Amino acid sequence: MPERRKHASRKGRDSAAARRTATRDDNAAPSARPFWSGTLTFGLVSIPVDLYSASRPRAKGMRMVDKEGHPLGRQYRCPRDGQVLSTQDLVRGYETAGGQMVTFTDEELESVAPEASRDIELQRFVPLSQIPPLYFDRPYFLAPAGRSAKAYNLLARTMERTQRVAIGTFVMRDHEYLAAILSDNGVLRAHTLRRADEIRTPHAIGLPERTAAPSQQVRAAAQAIERLTREALDMSELEDRETAALEQLAQDKQRRGQDLIEEPALAADETEDGGAQIIDLMDVLRKTLSKNAMVDTADEAPGRTGAGARPMRAQAPRRAPARASRAPAGGEGSRPTRTDARLAHASKRELYKRASDLHIPGRSQMDKAELLAAIRRAR
Amino acid sequence: MSAARAIWKGHLALGEYRAPVKMYAAVEPRTVHFRLLHAEDLAPVEQHIVRKEDGREVPKDEQRKAFALSGDTAIILQPEDLQALEPEPSRDIELCRFVPRTLLGDQWYDRPYWLGPDEDEAAYFALAEALEGQETVGIARWVMRKKRYVGALDVLDGYLMMTTLRRADQVLSFSGIEPGKAATPEANELQLAQQLVATIEGDFEPQRWRDEHRDRLYALIEAKSRGEQIAPPARKRKPKPASLVEGLRASLTAAREQRLA
Known part of the structure; x- marks a missing residue:
């Protein structure tokens, strides 16, 4: 729902770089x-x-690639002459019920924007x-x-x-x-x-009028419900078995070295799985509300009500075990500390902010991995 | 409005009890969708998938998805991989269990679908009647168009509804929040806040909150298709109070006055 830049021409605020070419970065x-x-x-x-x-x-972390693993993007072309279009060449149109195409300028759309x-x-x-x-x-x-x-x-x-x-x-x-x-x-x-x-109503969909079912059948249904009624949820029924199977398959292929792409440019940003974000929010809640703040996912429910539940750490590395230990200067063989895991999941912007707080020289020229390494050295 | 088309057909299976159903989307988004046109000739643009490095076009059958494993490795998923992951096709919507509705918080709910009877109306309405008035929802699992779903079966207005659920590791909650002393509200503040809530308490009337932006957008489309212009909307401002208690008091007074008026 929160639109992640659906159209390349989305308002006049796109960066200059984005304006130069309409090749959309689907992996952004x-x-x-x-x-x-x-x-x-x-x-x-x-x-x-x-x-x-x-x-x-x-x-x-799904990315669009070709058969050899080259990253793909989207390009807009004119159907008449095949010309590659930049966002400046585009306007937005709306086709009315009568088949009329009405075009809109950014200013017009802004005039009705909230x-x-x-x-x-x-x-x-x-x-x-x-x-x-x-x-x-x-x-x-x-x-x-x-x-x-x-x-x-x-x-x-x-x-x-x-x-x-x-x-x-x-x-x-x-x-x-x-x-x-x-x-x-x-x-x-x-x-x-x-x-x-x-929201559509049953009536709008055209569902048949309610009719009274034979009481014998209602009883049979009630008994069927009764037999399946339990006091609690079973998290195994709500688990994401499909993603687990996908992960398993990917790991097997990695072990065999099959269809493996090793290129930093392809790396999924950890914000995509929400890991870093949850840690941020924990930090915020710990700072502003309570030092004891804890995050629980529903699949860790057994500890959910327990007072000391489980520290945040349990969750982030679980999603990406390789990342924390793989990170530069992480210390060979040493278990990553909670802060380390948190750093490894931080966005570049956050790392940069920490680097600024630590007055790390040359930080503006560093990439994410360098920032991480420099912060670890500085601490 | 004409009758909607079912998106899928299946059987609710509660052990031995079975009810054939059709599934319909319960939500019809009314978002305004624009088309991208080439400004010069107003031709709708074509989208092409290209290699980023050289802009070479990549046809559909050569496009793949890559699954990122960690920082710098990803695995290309080939068609046979995706096929291996495909679930067994089935028309059964298996009800795993019924649980108290309160166990499923708002965060679980994803997309709602109405279920309608497929031929056998008695089996459908008997189940709806049996479930109606109960404080339980059913947890269901099924495979639809090569994908697995988990959903909550419930009754609304006498009809069965299935809402897909987010998965366990997607749903987050926090615990252990006990604010420090400075951030703990005082008794008088709590009391004032409670009174303020009481003054603006009411029923959930969703039709009260229209999407005015969308309305204005449709009005603009309408006006432009007739070659007209429409005026920009008016704006409003609000004062700021000095303290929490003062703000609560002033709001309370304002709310009461509004109520009397």
Whole structure:
């Protein structure tokens, strides 16, 4: 949903480099975190927050390549003369129901774009049970930004006490989103909601009118449900066995040296699997809310309710065991420390920031691996 | 609106109890989709997949996906690899278990689908009736178009609904959040906040929140197709309070006044 630059001509803000060629980078890493920063407004109270994705994508690190492993991109061409087009040569058009093609300038589209706003205004508090799950679109975590921890806690606690969630709207990347703000275990989430007019009714679909089923059959169905009713979820039923199988297959091929590409340019940015992002959010929550903050994934559920659950570390390296130990200057054979793992998963921008904090000379010329190595040396 | 087409057909299987169903998308996104045109001749552009290094075109049957293993290695997935990973085709939607609905938080839910009866209406409506009013949802697994899915079976407005679920390692939560002293709200602040919530409490009425941006976009399209222009929207501003308590009080007063008005 948050559009990751669908069109090469997306508004006039694209970088100069992007404007020169319309070859789209399909493998571009998602933008730096947090996703969005803004302010929750609750009456006249403002709570600055940062927004982070709350669900990790499934298929991580897939890239488009040719048979030999060369990275692929997308190119726009004119169908008439085959000319390769740059974004400057493109306009956006809309084909009306009558088949008329109407074109739009960026200025025209901007004139109707939502007013650039950094506010999520909480407009109404409603019982969570009133929101049918089919409205839920994408979940995001909200972390307190700046010195907003107290107001943030106030809102989180109040929502938990009153058993209410807040409905609000906000503007992100030129789109206006409707969201439910929920409090879960002291952490706020913004779950974007689908709009009422995007939800089809059974009637609109043309489902038959309800008819009373024979009571004997209803009983049979009730018994079938009864036999399958359990007290708890079984996480093995909710596991991602497919990605696990894919990983296994890839590892087998790696061992055989089959179809192996070894090129840094191809590396999946770790932000793609959300690993680095979760660690960031942990840092933020630890700093702003609580030193004991812990992250749990549902598949680690047994420890979920336990007080000391499990430290963050359990999760990041699990996703990519090779990375932490492989990193430069990581120390031969030594187990990576938690901070090391965290560093290995940090984005270049974060590494650069740490390098600045450590006054590492020449940092602006360093690539990611060099930054990582320099930070480790400096510490 | 004309009747929608089913995207798939299968059988709900609760042990021995079976109900043939058709599956329909429950969401119809109304996002405005633009086409990219060549400015010079307004021809819709063609997209070509090319090698980044030399711009050479790569036909569809030579395009592959590479799975990144770690920092600098990736594995090219060949058609036979993908075939090896394909699940056995089946028309069964297997119900693994029914659990209290509260065990599935909002973060799990992904895409909703309506299920409708396929011929046997009695089997369908008997199941809907049996499930309705219960505080449980069914966890289901099935294979559709060569992909595995996990979903939650529930009833809404008397009809069965299947919502696909995110997978266990995608769903995150936090624990151990006990804020430090300075960040702990005071009793009077909690009280004021609670009162403020009460003043703007209500029912979930999704139709209240239209996507105004989309409305304006459609209005613009409409106007432009008639060769007209439309005026830009008006803007609004809000004052900022000095402290948390002051803000809560002022909001409370404003909300009450609004309520009386």
